[in-house]
Amino acid sequence: MSSVLDDGRPIFLSLADQIADDILSGVYPSGSHVPSTNELSAFYKINPATAGKALNRLVDQQVLEKRRGLGMFVTEDGVELLREQRRARFTESYLAPLLDEAERVGLSTDDLITLIHRQRSGPTHSRP
CATH class of the missing domain: 1.10.10.10 (Winged helix-like DNA-binding domain superfamily/Winged helix DNA-binding domain)
Structure with a gap:
């Protein structure tokens, strides 16, 4: 298998x-x-x-x-239905816990956005 x-x-x-x-x-x-x-x-x-x-x-x-x-x-x-399902799953599984943890450690929404931008432009996710 x-x-x-x-x-x-x-x-x-x-x-x-x-x-x-x-x-x-x-x-x-x-x-x-x-x-x-x-x-x-x-x-x-x-x-x-x-x-x-x-x-x-x-x-x-x-x-x-x-x-x-x-x-x-x-x-x-079919494609759009799957996207909607995955967005809902992403929100429930990743985004909601991320926001909860960010609040616990004192990160604002702006702080999170900055961190996301840094992560996206970092060496492992650089774009040509």
Whole structure:
């Protein structure tokens, strides 16, 4: 099994997130065909039912749609739906705790903005 799917969570959740990452990064744009259950199970060496569960999760979220006899495709709104989900998850998982900790250590919003700008322009994130 790929290390991408070996993150301690159920495999179908990890696979659904991997497919979502690929959609967000442009590997599978809106309207494009995504790998089948069998292709995913062969590639990741997982049970086809697990691969199907991952795809169905994205269907339930209206990110993918089933086209009878053709396979699964990214919906027209799939990319934007994923972005909205990820923004909400980012806010809950990272931004809210960051703001709480900043308040505890006495950093203002302006201080945080300055730190973010410094971090973005630092040696590991420099732009040409």
